Amino acid sequence: LNSHLVFSVSQHALGGVVEVNEGAESVLMPCIYSGVIPEDNPFLLWTRSDLSPNSVHLRRENGDDLKNQNQRFRGRTSMNPDALDTGNFSLTLRKPEQDDGGNYSCSISDGVKERTVKQIHLKVKVGQQEVEVTEGSGSVVLPCRTSADLPEGTSVEWTRSEPRSMFIHVFPNTSKHFAQQDRLYRDRTEMSKDFLRTGDVSLTLMYPTHRDDGRYVCTVYRDQDVLRDTVVLKYIKAPLVKVDSGVKFVLLPCRTRVYLPGGARVEWRDGENRTVHVYQKGSDDPEEQNLTSRTRTRMNNDPLKTGDLSLTLKHPKPGDSGIYTCRVRKRVVLVMKRVHLQVKGQ
The missing domain is CATH 2.60.40.10 (Immunoglobulins)
Known part of the structure; x- marks a missing residue:
C-alpha cells in the first residue's frame, strides 16, 4: 500500500x-x-x-x-x-x-x-483478491497487507456491505467495538497480534459456512491515510457422493493436474480429522490409519504419477457419512480437496 x-x-x-x-x-x-x-x-x-x-x-x-x-x-x-x-x-x-x-x-x-x-x-x-474455501474447512485466511512498522494509533476494520452492513472484526477491540461486531462473526475471527510490526492485517475466519460467501473490505486507518483492500470469499460446496449401505464399495474422487513430486505424502482424513488412508514412499501405510478403516480403504497404483488420488472405501456404512479431505504435502500442502459422502441405511 x-x-x-x-x-x-x-x-x-x-x-x-x-x-x-x-x-x-x-x-x-x-x-x-x-x-x-x-x-x-x-x-x-x-x-x-x-x-x-x-x-x-x-x-x-x-x-x-x-x-x-x-x-x-x-x-x-x-x-x-x-x-x-x-x-x-x-x-x-x-x-x-x-x-x-x-x-x-x-x-x-x-x-x-x-x-x-x-x-x-x-x-x-483495479482488481480484487479472491479466496476459495471448501465446505468442511476449519478456517480460511482473508489476506490484507500494508507497510510494516505501523504507528501505535493505527486501527483496522473488516466489514461487509451485503447482505447488510456488518462489522466483522475491529482493532482495537474495545467494548464499544465488540458490541458493533455482527453476531454471525462473534468468536470466529482473529488477526495477528504482531500486525503493527509486520503490516499483515489478514483476517482468519474460523468454521466458514455458505453464509460467509461474498465481498469483504479491509480498512486500515494509519495517521492521515485510509488504506483499503477488497477480498472476495468464494464458498465451494464439497461434491456429494450418495450410496446405499449395501454396496460393496464407494469411490471418493480426488484428481489433480498439479505436478506431484516423488516422496510427497497423500493422506485422507474424515470429518473427525481421523486419518483414513496414507500413501507415502511409494506404497500405502496402514500403520498410520484409523483402526476401523485399516482394511477397508485402498488407492490406485502410482497416484503421484497419474494425479488420481481417489480413495476406494469398502462396505460403506451410515456411520461413514461426512466430509472427507484429500491432502498432498511435501513440506507444504500441494493439493487439498474435499468430498461429501452420504451413506443411506438399509
Missing part, C-alpha cells in the same frame, strides 16, 4: 492517502474542520486541479450548488447536509473508477478568501 503523503499547500492542509478498489459501492474522503466558519456566504469546495472544470462538489448553506461541477462526477458525489454546522466536510464518491484517482482539495471560502483544509490523494486499485 502507498506510503504516507504530506502536501505543503498550507500548514493546516495535512494530506493523506485514501485507497479503494474499483467496483466498490463508494469511498469516503475525510475532511474535518475545527476553525472559524466565515459569517458571510460561506461555502465548501472540493476540487481536483488536473481537471477542467476543476469543481468536484460545492456546498452552500442552503444546499448543494453543482452547476459548475465537472460532468464526470455528476450524480456520484454527496456531503453531509449539516457539514457547515458540524465541520465534517467529508465527501462521498459513489462507484469509484480508475480515472477518479488523483489529488483532491477540500476548502472553505467566503468568496473572497479561500482556505485549504485537507488534501487527499485518492488511489483507485
Whole structure:
C-alpha cells in the first residue's frame, strides 16, 4: 500500500492517502474542520486541479450548488447536509473508477478568501483478491497487507456491505467495538497480534459456512491515510457422493493436474480429522490409519504419477457419512480437496 503523503499547500492542509478498489459501492474522503466558519456566504469546495472544470462538489448553506461541477462526477458525489454546522466536510464518491484517482482539495471560502483544509490523494486499485474455501474447512485466511512498522494509533476494520452492513472484526477491540461486531462473526475471527510490526492485517475466519460467501473490505486507518483492500470469499460446496449401505464399495474422487513430486505424502482424513488412508514412499501405510478403516480403504497404483488420488472405501456404512479431505504435502500442502459422502441405511 502507498506510503504516507504530506502536501505543503498550507500548514493546516495535512494530506493523506485514501485507497479503494474499483467496483466498490463508494469511498469516503475525510475532511474535518475545527476553525472559524466565515459569517458571510460561506461555502465548501472540493476540487481536483488536473481537471477542467476543476469543481468536484460545492456546498452552500442552503444546499448543494453543482452547476459548475465537472460532468464526470455528476450524480456520484454527496456531503453531509449539516457539514457547515458540524465541520465534517467529508465527501462521498459513489462507484469509484480508475480515472477518479488523483489529488483532491477540500476548502472553505467566503468568496473572497479561500482556505485549504485537507488534501487527499485518492488511489483507485483495479482488481480484487479472491479466496476459495471448501465446505468442511476449519478456517480460511482473508489476506490484507500494508507497510510494516505501523504507528501505535493505527486501527483496522473488516466489514461487509451485503447482505447488510456488518462489522466483522475491529482493532482495537474495545467494548464499544465488540458490541458493533455482527453476531454471525462473534468468536470466529482473529488477526495477528504482531500486525503493527509486520503490516499483515489478514483476517482468519474460523468454521466458514455458505453464509460467509461474498465481498469483504479491509480498512486500515494509519495517521492521515485510509488504506483499503477488497477480498472476495468464494464458498465451494464439497461434491456429494450418495450410496446405499449395501454396496460393496464407494469411490471418493480426488484428481489433480498439479505436478506431484516423488516422496510427497497423500493422506485422507474424515470429518473427525481421523486419518483414513496414507500413501507415502511409494506404497500405502496402514500403520498410520484409523483402526476401523485399516482394511477397508485402498488407492490406485502410482497416484503421484497419474494425479488420481481417489480413495476406494469398502462396505460403506451410515456411520461413514461426512466430509472427507484429500491432502498432498511435501513440506507444504500441494493439493487439498474435499468430498461429501452420504451413506443411506438399509
